[in-house]
Amino acid sequence: MFDKSGLLAKKDEALHFIYEETPVCRMEVEVTEGFAVAEVKLQNCKEDTDNTDWENRLDPDKGELKTAELFIKVEVAENGLKVVNDGVFLEGKPFNMNGTTVVQDIYHDGKIGRVEYQVGEVKMKKVKFIYHDSSKKKHKLGKFNIVWAQKWKDATKHSWKGGDLGWKKVTVGGQTRYYQYDEKRKTPLVTPFNNLGEDKLFSYSHEGINIELYEKTDREYHNPIAMATIFGALAEVGFSDVVCNGSVGIDATGAYSLTHYNGISTDFKFLRKDKKKAKIDKDANGALIPIILSNDSELDIDRQNTFIDALHKFGWGVTEKNLANKTSENKKFNHCKNDSHHWNHLHIQGIKPNYKN
Numbered sequence: 001m002f003d004k005s006g007l008l009a010k011k012d013e014a015l016h017f018i019y020e021e022t023p024v025c026r027m028e029v030e031v032t033e034g035f036a037v038a039e040v041k042l043q044n045c046k047e048d049t050d051n052t053d054w055e056n057r058l059d060p061d062k063g064e065l066k067t068a069e070l071f072i073k074v075e076v077a078e079n080g081l082k083v084v085n086d087g088v089f090l091e092g093k094p095f096n097m098n099g100t101t102v103v104q105d106i107y108h109d110g111k112i113g114r115v116e117y118q119v120g121e122v123k124m125k126k127v128k129f130i131y132h133d134s135s136k137k138k139h140k141l142g143k144f145n146i147v148w149a150q151k152w153k154d155a156t157k158h159s160w161k162g163g164d165l166g167w168k169k170v171t172v173g174g175q176t177r178y179y180q181y182d183e184k185r186k187t188p189l190v191t192p193f194n195n196l197g198e199d200k201l202f203s204y205s206h207e208g209i210n211i212e213l214y215e216k217t218d219r220e221y222h223n224p225i226a227m228a229t230i231f232g233a234l235a236e237v238g239f240s241d242v243v244c245n246g247s248v249g250i251d252a253t254g255a256y257s258l259t260h261y262n263g264i265s266t267d268f269k270f271l272r273k274d275k276k277k278a279k280i281d282k283d284a285n286g287a288l289i290p291i292i293l294s295n296d297s298e299l300d301i302d303r304q305n306t307f308i309d310a311l312h313k314f315g316w317g318v319t320e321k322n323l324a325n326k327t328s329e330n331k332k333f334n335h336c337k338n339d340s341h342h343w344n345h346l347h348i349q350g351i352k353p354n355y356k357n
Contacts, residue, residue, distance in 0.1 A: 001025075001040075004069040004094050007057050008044075015070070018043045031081060036074075042097060058099030059126070065101060069094035100125040101143070104224055106232045108134045110313040111356040117188045117224065123148050127190060127224050131209060131235050139209050141231060142202075144190045147221065149252035151187040152261040154180040168253075175256040187252055187262045189221040192231075199280055210238045216279055219246025219254055223263035225353055229314035230266065236310040239303065241277045243269040245345050265349040270324075271307065273300045294325040294333075294343050301327050304346070305334040311348055320350030 001015045009015050014025040018041035029036040044054050058066045071090035076083050102124045105113030108131075117124050129141040150168075156178050167178045193200035193215055200215040211234045222230070226247070234242060245267030247260050254260020260267075269278045269291055276289045283289060292299050308322065316322060317335035324336045325343040332338055333346070 001070055001072050004071055004091060005067065007066055007068045008054055008097075016044055017041060028077070055099045055101075055125075058097070059101040065099065065103065065128075068097040070097055071095070101128060102126075103128045103130055104228045105356070106131045106141075106228050106235070107356055108132060108232075108236070110232065110315070111354045112225065112228045112232065112314070114355045115224075117146070118186075123186070124188070129192075129228060129231055131211075131231060133207075133209055133235075137207060139204065139206060139235075141204050141211065142192065144192060146224065147189045147191075147250060148186040149189050149221075149250065151182040151185040152179045152252060153182040155253070155258040155261055156180075157258065170251075170253050170255040172255040177253070177255045177258060179253050179255075179261055188224055189248065189250070189252060189263050190224045190227055191220045191222070192227065193220050209235050210240070211235050212240045212242065214241075214243045214277055214280055215246060216243065217246035219249050219260070220244075221250055221252070221263055222247045222266065226264050226266065226351060229311070229316065229351065229353060232314045233307065233310035233316075236313070237303075237307050239271070239307065241271060241275045242307065243277050243280060245269060259347075259349060264351060265347060268307075268346045268348070270294060270296075270344075270346060271300045271304045273298050275300075291344050295328045297328045299328065301329065301331075301333075308334045308336065308346070308348075311335075315351045315353045316348045317350050318352040322349060323347040 001017060003009050003015060016023055016025045019027045019038065027038060029038045043051050058068065060066065071088065071094050074083050074087040074089065100122065102115050102117065103113070104115050104127050106129060124146055126143055127146055128143045131139040131141055133139065158178070159176065166181045168181065170177050170179060192202040192213065200220060202211070202213045204211040211231060213234060247266040248254040248263045252262055254265070259265045272292050278289050278291045281289045311317065312335040321337040322335055323339040323342040324333045324346045325340055326332065326338050
């Protein structure tokens with residue numbers, strides 16, 4: 001097997017791969033009824049189970065993702081058999097091999113790119129988020145590891161569910177919840193917060209695009225599609241005081257929430273008129289700024305609605321309205337329904353992403 005692109009091996013240099021659990025660069029296969037069938041694993045060496053060396057070439061630290069173009073050469077060991085094309089196959093239309101990093105595009109018009117995070121049994125390992133602004137400039141927001149967690153299909157607070165087959169009991173903050181397994185399926189999660197401190201921050205600022213997102217919980221993981229739409233909304237508003245209350249933990253449950261599982265639904269603290277960040281910024285006496293309530297006169301209704309409008313543009317609150325209690329003016333927030341349980345934060349849900357054709 002050879003790489004026409006020269007990424008994985010030099011020209012005329014045979015690739016190493018795994019055949020019958022053995023690293024080889026050449027194999028012998030018996031012809032039966034006119035066919036020679038062999039199954040190989042595209043892995044450079046048995047010791048490097050993660051294929052890190054090839055991954056680094058297909059996904060370099062700088063520049064775009066690369067594609068290897070593979071073809072094969074065949075020799076006949078016995079007389080009486082004829083090999084067409086001089087024994088060279090797939091060279092004209094090579095087999096394309098990509099790494100396990102995917103690109104999630106985000107567009108200023110509220111759309112995102114359609115991405116396959118799992119192809120067959122192969123699960124992607126990293127995702128690059130790229131924002132496309134109105135002048136068609138590309139903003140590389142970052143590359144993040146993908147965590148594959150158990151996928152869930154239901155949640156309840158009723159203790160009797162705990163005895164049923166297929167349910168997991170999770171206790172957080174003294175509250176117990178039960179999550180139902182979605183068989184053996186997995187769901188991708190990603191966190192944009194690389195810092196390990198209690199106060200987490202993602203920020204990007206370049207050529208007029210400003211994104212800031214703060215997080216103070218341990219539910220910092222999001223479905224990458226949900227994360228892309230949140231990035232898009234943040235890029236649109238450019239606010240520097242958006243604080244996330246989290247989506248899910250690394251187990252893909254949002255315990256003790258019943259609605260956050262799989263990293264879709266997300267909570268945000270309400271925005272203040274003074275643009276202080278609740279539980280992150282401090283007042284003149286050194287005390288943390290408290291959480292602001294939905295009916296507080298210091299809540300910035302206009303900016304809050306602007307942010308919700310941007311989220312709605314990217315698909316939030318479409319199949320089901322977002323949740324927040326009434327404002328100090330006794331009005332609903334845009335694209336929300338009143339909910340007395342959400343008096344101290346905004347809960348976004350009902351996402352229907354707008355995919356670019």
